[in-house]
Amino acid sequence: MFRDTQQQQQQRGEDEFVNMIEPTKIDSTMVNGTYIMDELDEELDQLFVEISDLYDSHFPELVTLLVDQLQYCQVIERMGDRCNANQCDLTFLIPNHLQNDILQSAQLSNGTSITLENLIKCQQLCTQYLSINTYRLQLTDYLINKLIIQ
Numbered sequence: 001m002f003r004d005t006q007q008q009q010q011q012r013g014e015d016e017f018v019n020m021i022e023p024t025k026i027d028s029t030m031v032n033g034t035y036i037m038d039e040l041d042e043e044l045d046q047l048f049v050e051i052s053d054l055y056d057s058h059f060p061e062l063v064t065l066l067v068d069q070l071q072y073c074q075v076i077e078r079m080g081d082r083c084n085a086n087q088c089d090l091t092f093l094i095p096n097h098l099q100n101d102i103l104q105s106a107q108l109s110n111g112t113s114i115t116l117e118n119l120i121k122c123q124q125l126c127t128q129y130l131s132i133n134t135y136r137l138q139l140t141d142y143l144i145n146k147l148i149i150q
Contacts, residue, residue: 029146030143030146033142040132040135040136044069044129044132048069050125051073051076054114054122054125055076055114055122057111057114058082058113058119059082060110060111061105061106061110062076065101065105070130073126073129073133074126075093075094075102076126077123077126077127078093079102080119081114082109082111083106085102085103086103086106
């Protein structure tokens with residue numbers, strides 16, 4: 001009787017494993033994951049537009065120096081006001097030549113001053129952007145691993 005129970009448990013385990021890698025389940029995971037990634041991309045684009053709308057009047061040269069949205073948000077989150085550019089270490093975020101260009105542009109910028117309220121809001125939006133981007137990267141890794149296992 002003990003052997004029958006053990007064999008039944010083993011069979012149930014094998015059945016569950018077969019169901020885990022069932023193609024329709026993987027396909028639905030991929031479809032849902034792709035849909036979520038599209039939604040995240042739209043959210044990231046909307047956040048970037050909002051961030052650039054707030055920050056461009058303060059430091060309009062930055063968007064031309066940093067064409068990568070991720071770097072743009074990282075720099076704004078780290079630097080804040082363009083007046084802080086000379087006190088801010090950006091070496092781990094961007095190459096040295098870009099850091100020097102940002103420093104020079106910040107000193108010569110034609111931008112207006114930014115209110116503390118707008119700066120805080122902008123930095124919060126950057127933090128949100130970076131968080132969603134990190135989640136998107138994790139989801140991408142997960143979906144790639146699902147494809148490899150398949």
